[in-house]
Amino acid sequence: MQRAIQGSxxxxxxxxxxxxIEYVQGLWERIAAREDEVPVPEWHRAELDRRLAEYEAAPNAGRSWEQVEADLCTRLATRR
Structure with a gap:
């Protein structure tokens, strides 16, 4: 038997x-339902601002999800 986690x-x-897992998922859903109360660290906000500025400076520099997904599928297929 595993050691009990303090505070569980x-x-x-x-x-x-x-x-x-179901219990934890239920807890998360209760927290997410009050998203306006969930604290967002300042470094997360700064990173989002940085990424948005990078996108706005070069909106065509990235790849579409379809391109990324196709590449991932190809890479995974070669591992089998």
Whole structure:
């Protein structure tokens, strides 16, 4: 049996891994429902500003999702 994580709710460690994942997912959904209360670190905001400025300076420099997805599928296929 695994060591109980300090602060976990009673009985959490007795749940299966699948049940623990469902529990955590439920907690996350409750938090996400109040997104205006979730703190966003300043460095996240700065990174978003940097990326937006980079995009606005050269909007055609990136690749479409379809191009990226096709490349990923090709790379994964060659690994098999």
């Amino acid at each position: 709710p009673p009985g959490f460690d007795d749940l299966t891994v699948h049940e623990q």
